[in-house]
Amino acid sequence: MREVNIKLRTKVMWIIIAVILVLAIATSILMFALNYYNYGEDPVVEDRAHNVILLIGDGMGKNHIKTAEIYHGSKLFMNSKLTTSGEVFTHSLSLGATDSAAAATAMATGKKVNNGQIAWHSNENITSITEYAQSLGKRTGIVTTKPAYDATPAAFSAHTKSRSNSNDIVYQQVHSSNLNVLMGLGKSYYDPFADVINTPTRDYVNNFAALNASSKDDVYAIFEDDAIATLGTNTLATMTERALDKLTINDNEDGFFLMVEGARIDSYSHDNEIKPMIEQLLAFDDAVAVAYNFAKKHPNTTVIVTADHETGNLKIPNTKKEANEEGELVEVPLSADDIDNSWFKKTGHTTQNVMYFAFGPGAKAIPSEIDNTDIYEIISQLIS
Ligand SMILES: [Zn+2]
Incomplete structure (x- = not known):
């Protein structure tokens, strides 16, 4: 009888320990989740901007920028002028x-969602900054170096449960997004809607010559897959220039919102191909220069440059030490020749923080550490 009692007591004790453990774990998960939603205070920006240009380097971590600077031999535009x-x-x-x-x-919306969701959560569409800008009468545009239905442009122009619903994303962009400018790849997806896209006020073009010749107010420029170069005249910078021409057409008085994505920084990071990644990043930096020069000429424009996440866990090795003429070991800065695919330590995305750079009205009010949802908060305050 006594033995049974002891066994029972031991059992009860274990159950109590288990319950305490479960409660402790649940509390810490809850605290973590709460921290998620309250990561820092929402920034308050008092200044107002007529136009906002948001440039997103997909997969562009801090070390991606530093590596491009080692290759370039000097600071990038985004890291020196903004x-x-x-x-x-x-x-x-x-x-x-x-x-x-x-x-x-x-x-785009100021809301955290699950991976894969496009301005959509719990069966509800979430209003995007593009839609908010449109409600204020602003013109809106999206430019990317990957398919225009890809995840990043999609979140700024459609609502759907999954990023893989490409046909649904294209359908919304064509029929209901009210975009004035859409540029990217994916011609075969948009061709079936050529007659819907082409209207008295909107051109549907498929190459740079036609884009340069486009005279209507709005344009959807959807290219063949190899059409966008990193150097020369058919680049992301060219597309950004043309987008700005369209968004300011007829002396547009209500301003605009433009999102520009350097999408393939991410693709080459997944592939651990460092030189092509750098070429994409430098081409993205050229687009940043176009945006900055526009903002210099139009001081009511705010430019924000950031990334969605880091890809490839890129690590920069320590500086080398080499013997000088006196035989002393001295530090030699890394140069373009040192850059190697092995600097990537992973093929997937990481949880590392990314950088933001800003220029123009409100830029100085942005805290040194923000959450990605704050990008929406900042832009919506700027244009309100
Ligand atoms: Zn990726």
Whole structure:
């Protein structure tokens, strides 16, 4: 009898320990989740901007920028001309690293969602900054170096449960997004809608010559897959220039919102191909220069440059030490020749913070550490 009692007591004790453990774990998960939603205070921006240009380097971590600078031999445009900079926390509602869909949704709507979701959560569409800008009468545009239905442009122009619903995304962009400018790849997806896209006020073009010749107010420029170069005249910078021409056509008085994505920084990071990644990043930096020069000429324009997440866990090795003429070991800075694919330590996304750079009205009010949802908060305050 006594033995049975002891056994029972031991059992009860274990159950109590188990319950305490479960409660402790549940509390810490809850605290973590709460921290997620309250990551820092929402920034308050008092200045107002007529136009906002948001440039997103897909997969562009801090070390991607540094590596491009080692290759370039000097600081990038984004890292030298834009007056304010800081870090961005990128987590989504999913465990682990965010994907482009959730990160773009956070920036476009101010809401955290699960990976894969496009301005949509719990069976509801979430209003995007594009739609908000349109409600204020602003013209809106999206430019990317990957398919125009890809996750990042999609979050700024459509609502759907999954980023893989490409046909649904294209359908919304063509029929209901009210975009004035859409540029990217994916011609075969948009061709079936050529007659819908082409209207008295909107051109549908498929190459740079036709884009340059386009005279209507609005344009959807959807190219063949190899059409966008990193150097020369058919680049992301060219597309950004043309987008700005269209968004300011007829002396547009209500301003505009433009999102420009350097999408293939991410693709080459997944592939651990460092030189092509750098070429994409430098081409993205050229687009930043176009945006900055526009803002210099139109001081009521704010430019924000950031990334959705880091891809490839890129690590820069320590500086080398080499013997000088006196035989002393001295530090030699890394140069373009040192850059190697082995600097990538992973093929997937990471949870690392990314950088932001800003210039123009309100830029100075942005805290040094923000959440990706704050990008939406900042832009909506700027244009309100
Ligand atoms: Zn990716």
